[in-house]
Amino acid sequence: GQQVMQIPQYQHVQEGEDFTTYCNSSTTLSNIQWYKQRPGGHPVFLIQLVKSGEVKKQKRLTFQFGEAKKNSSLHITATQTTDVGTYFCAGSGTYKYIFGTGTRLKVLA
Amino acid sequence: NAGVTQTPKFQVLKTGQSMTLQCAQDMNHNSMYWYRQDPGMGLRLIYYSASEGTTDKGEVPNGYNVSRLNKREFSLRLESAAPSQTSVYFCASSALGGQGNYGYTFGSGTRLTVV
Numbered sequence: 670g671q672q673v674m675q676i677p678q679y680q681h682v683q684e685g686e687d688f689t690t691y692c693n694s695s696t697t698l699s700n701i702q703w704y705k706q707r708p709g710g711h712p713v714f715l716i717q718l719v720k721s722g723e724v725k726k727q728k729r730l731t732f733q734f735g736e737a738k739k740n741s742s743l744h745i746t747a748t749q750t751t752d753v754g755t756y757f758c759a760g761s762g763t764y765k766y767i768f769g770t771g772t773r774l775k776v777l778a
Numbered sequence: 779n780a781g782v783t784q785t786p787k788f789q790v791l792k793t794g795q796s797m798t799l800q801c802a803q804d805m806n807h808n809s810m811y812w813y814r815q816d817p818g819m820g821l822r823l824i825y826y827s828a829s830e831g832t833t834d835k836g837e838v839p840n841g842y843n844v845s846r847l848n849k850r851e852f853s854l855r856l857e858s859a860a861p862s863q864t865s866v867y868f869c870a871s872s873a874l875g876g877q878g879n880y881g882y883t884f885g886s887g888t889r890l891t892v893v
Binding site for chain 2 (some may be wrong): 670678695699702704711712714723757759764765766767768769771776
């Protein structure tokens, strides 16, 4: 079946450093979504990417969808302590999404 | 506007006991989902309901059953709980199978421990 993998599993950064998480699907996706889950919380939808090569920005967050629509990345510039949490990508299926394993980000002040 | 409401928030069961996790959404969404979250495993889909009257298996359906009671409510039942079902369970809903610029809306989760 469809699989979605993320790397790294964990990342510790100093506040102000950049952070990137990568997402890879075993199948071509029609679209991909990103979610953030704060510690002890539930996943919250961030963004959806649909087009091959698409790049979207939300303040310090930059999302990319690969040309082959099988991979994606999330880059955070100059991390802040409020960025702490786990970031999930989710690849589209029929009426459902398959979530990646997540990248847990810790930001050291 | 409550969004997606899950009950209970916490539960401890003994092996072999049964229980039902309740989920209700007030956003008029067509699709609803049950996921479980385990450390290092991400979110794994248990069952989903694309629309009222339909349910389908996800990645890890064994040991669970679901009921789409109406458009608002989607329950998850553990008939005979096992320690391997210790997890955090999330219910989610979406308007268009998750498509579009809103994605899934998740409930706050149920933390289940089976001893």
